[in-house]
Amino acid sequence: MKSGGAARLNRNAPFWLNLMYLPALLLFLLFIVYPFLKGVQISFTNWNGFSQSYKWIGFDNYKRMFSDPNIGVVIRNTLIYGVGSTLLQNIFGLLYALLLNKSIKIRGLARTIVYLPVIVSGLIMGYIFYFFFQFRGGAFNDVLELFGMAPVNMLGDPNLNVWIIMLVNSFQFMGTAMIIYLAGLQSISKDYFEAADIDGANAWVKFKNVTLPLLMPSITINVVLNLIGGLKLFDAIMALTGGGPGYASQSMSTMMYKTYFSSQDAGYASAIGILMFLMISVFSIIALQYLRKKEVN
Template sequence: MEELMAVSSQGINAKTGRKKRKKNMNSSVWLNLMYLPALLLFCAFIFYPFLKGLQISFTNWDGYSQSFNWIGLDNYKRMLSDPNIGTVIKNTLIYGIGSTFFQNVIGLLYALLLNQSIRTRGITRTIVYLPVIISPLIMGYIWYFFFQFKGGALNDIILLFQDKPLLLLGDPKLNVWIITFVNTFQYLGIAMVIYLAGLQSIPKDYYEAATIDGASAFQRFRNVTLPMLMPSITINIVLNLIGGLKLFDVIVALTNGGPGYASQSLSTLMYKLYFASQDAGYAASLGNLMFVMISLISITALTYLRRKELD
């Protein structure tokens, strides 16, 4: 009898011990420790490089030598007096805001169309999304062979109707918008998929009630679809803004920032200054400008759109 009681007490103690360990594992202290590996990776690959870039922006480092001199705010003063910085910032805003506008408008139209019961919607979704999986650099080179001056597919068609080809990528008034178009074409599929997910989560009862009340198709879209799509709109706009404002690969493939500074963005100018001009200090100051610009624009857009969701 005593042995039985001893065995049962051991079993109870074991169960109690397991419960205590489980409770300890679920405690807030232990759960917070689970964030530690991600926090260490964030500090190593994001926070430390950011602080290092901030430090380099106050130096005249060339990007290669072991020595450099502190020059204070000279790089930022140079930025303010740079005659090309206005063009570069304008181009960066066009790439960001222009791509965001076109991707969201066209992506929403595709989503509305492909949310209907049509035969080819599966293959159409695949075709629209397919460019997303291609490298941006490769995508840029594909479109380069379409727009290039000599031997470009578009100019070959134009030569059938006139004697001279068009200098499309060399025209400062056109090349920025061509780059915006290519970026829109490539990432249109992401916007479409997010909007499709949003549309499919809207209960059909809302549309039925609106139809019974006599609402037209446009009124149903304005009063039912758009308000219910606000979370999807928020995600798309913020992601598109961040991606467009830091656009790099497509610009390099199509124009390499030329002619001159006509199609340069902040990211391509940083690349040029660091590797071609060995001017890492000034490149770092432009990187900080780009960080501030992307942060301000994306946070402002996110805050405004979140308020719209609540309304």
């Protein structure tokens, strides 16, 4: 009866009350939808980013993008940042949540320490780790030289710098995953664990058959958020390597930025941005739909 009454109340609400959503809708259209549609339009032009005149060139920017010899490396790097960061953030975020959900004396302090990097700017975090990994004078190489070993140019090595960036991004944001997992763990009723104890289940069986299934909503949220954040990673890359050497550590976001501002090729940069948008949308929607099916009602 209450739900029916509430529904009737909503339908009979004054007309002006139904207009309260309009400011938010207008802001969304102005700052999200319009720039996106403008970007789609620009991707079909040869606009240089500052001239008042430009020419419509159809799909030339998209043809150029898919024939670009560097686009494969950039897409691979973007996937490493996205998928790799998602895996590490969720694994370590869950481990920290399981540990800090227990009754230990310093759990409040420990939670704060794990979460603290999240509130630091990604650019600042990148610069902090730059001074750790840099070739000359970096803390890591100072330790190697202390033991008589030669320094390693990790940020200049194409085989290492992508993975270092992914690790730095994972380290910074695993605190977010931990907080979401902690909320999920604290919402699980203790009755399930008591029933499992009565059945003689050990810690692993309880985790696999009780904790993990009931944490699926938290896993869904974390995976989708981490995936989106990793696929559009920008600031840590710019601080650590600037996308170099060459295109070795560039993501689609840094390639788009450099194409627009350094090469003054706004049309091509917009085409890269549209491809990045489609990649993020496809991966996040697939992950969301797949994980939603795994959730326990």
